[in-house]
Amino acid sequence: MLHGPGRAAVEDVPPPVAVPGEVVVRVERVGVCGTDVEFFTGEMAYLHQGHSSYPMRLGHEWAGLVAEVGDGVDRAWIGRRVMGDTMIGDGTCRRCRRGHQHVCEHRQEVGIRGGRAGALAERIAVPVTSLHAIPDSVDPVLGALVEPGGNGWRAARAADVGPGDRALVLGPGTIGLLTALFLRAAGAEVHLLGRDEESLAFARGLGFADAWTEPELPDLPFDAVVDASNAAYLPARALALVEPAGRVVYIGLAGSPSLVDTRTLALKDVTAVGVLSASPGLDATIAAYASGAVDPRPLVAATVGLEEVADVLAGRRPAGAGPGPKVHVDPFRRAGPGRTEHD
Template sequence: MRAFLIRGPRDGAVVDVDPPVVGPGQVVVEVARVGLCGTDVELFAGTMPYLRSGAQTAPMIPGHEWVGTVCSVGAGVDPAWRGQRVTGDTMLGCGRCDRCRTGRHHVCDDRHEIGIRGNWPGALAERLLVPATALRALPDSVDDTAGALVEPGGCALRAVEAAHLGAGATACVFGPGTLGMLAAQFLVARGVTVDVVGVEPVGLELAGKLGAARVWLVDELPDHRYDAVIDTSNASTVPQLALRHVEPTGRLVLVGVAESPSLADLRDAVLADVTVVGILAASAGLDATIAEYAGGTVRTRPLVGATVGLRQVAEVLDGRRPAGAGPGPKILVDPREDYLG
């Protein structure tokens, strides 16, 4: 089958690889769409921390935001999965440790992460091997575009839930990327007044169209405090800035990861009695995200700027936006095609 293989820093190409062979408890999925995200960019650039620690090595097939159809099932797997449209959990715990046994498999020390950690091949290929326990069935009301955004949606929804806000509260979201746009929409659906902060007018304009009450360029953000602030950005300077905009006794939720260490003076959190929460992975939010997508809580299509073929992946990961792309921050890939657009 064809797959996009990262061979080293900024060295990626479409190659022929052996297709996955289904084993006991596993399924093979024919991939329909894959979302590209900042983690994939870091893997391609060679800057992702897992590459430094040895948790991931090249060559690798990336891709962890995906949707497709189960085409084969292994021994012990319900045959009813065959032909089912699905997405799945990126985080694959060992299943044996205390963390896995208590529902915290996403922080298992021995976990694989599809397309990210432990060299489990990712979804930027025609077919993907997945444990059946990681699968999530998709209703017809969740199309392939939305299905490929379930994983970032789960991260965004977990961040929103960690903010502990109800109707009438105020929130500020730093970063009008995919995570930020989804988080803002989840908050608006809960009756929260949301401001969005970013560095580019195009992204902020889209945030306003999707329900943000006000949008701000980061240098123009007034001295105002919110009941909660969610940082979905990848800027190392934002956590300290965000902390200064949290109302005393409020919450700062951190879901974005910067390439370099993010520094904040935690005395500010103590003196304002602020709760700081870190969010890793979508695992605990996948089912609820699918339900919210099916119910029309958020709009996913405006978030997609373009859909490209497999042979266009390298240029996107290298920072080149596809010609004719819309304002949406997310680029999807159809791995069944060489070129699109």
């Protein structure tokens, strides 16, 4: 439970109840996200816009087994491995009726917005309509990577590149690397731009030989540029780097406003796409993981228990963590040294 900036503790809380239309899931794995860190520091914009408030329970990248169902829910769900959509629309507004519940004005976001408790717990209650079934070939580690992967899938799809095309991803963090994996699966030549050699070395270890710092970036034509960074100046840089008639995808969010010269956008005949949420890409991401077309498991550096989450949110790396950018949580794991997925 998070009670304020820097104030997190493991607590016993009443178990969730499967009300009509909802299920209770036994959580197997949860990913810690940059959004969670912003709530921990108090910087998250939703706190200042009235969409979120303390106390709250984080956790929106999760996988687990359905343990209970409420009235009106098919009992066949019980025992199935699932992950859940973070975005839960009201189901009645124009946006929801048009299939865009992820931008519903009155949406809840699991572990983020509207008081909907997150998955950093042994159990979580969610609407059955938010569930996506996971096949046996997708283990809990992959299951908890579906939500961030869906963002990467959407960004890669928005880039609209394939064999013979060249794409550049700005920011080799979790979302940037996932986007790069999906771009590579589509057949594109993928380059990454980062700030430090450690993250770039990890990207090279994933097979992305073309990983550069800004001074090293070669003067090449990029048919698509994906900004997956949190740097306020890079949206304009993305537009400068993309080829005329190319595509720029904005999925990263900076802490301050970014400026893009729309004259450049028009004169280069560039298509710009913004991406919020994995919702439209969850099923495609599950399919890509199940087939082996994309394997993001190397991104997970360590798995910890609930007792260690506060340290992770505060930026402390678990003991024995690997080089990847993602930390997972097993809610049933007791405190102990962090271990990588490969231990």
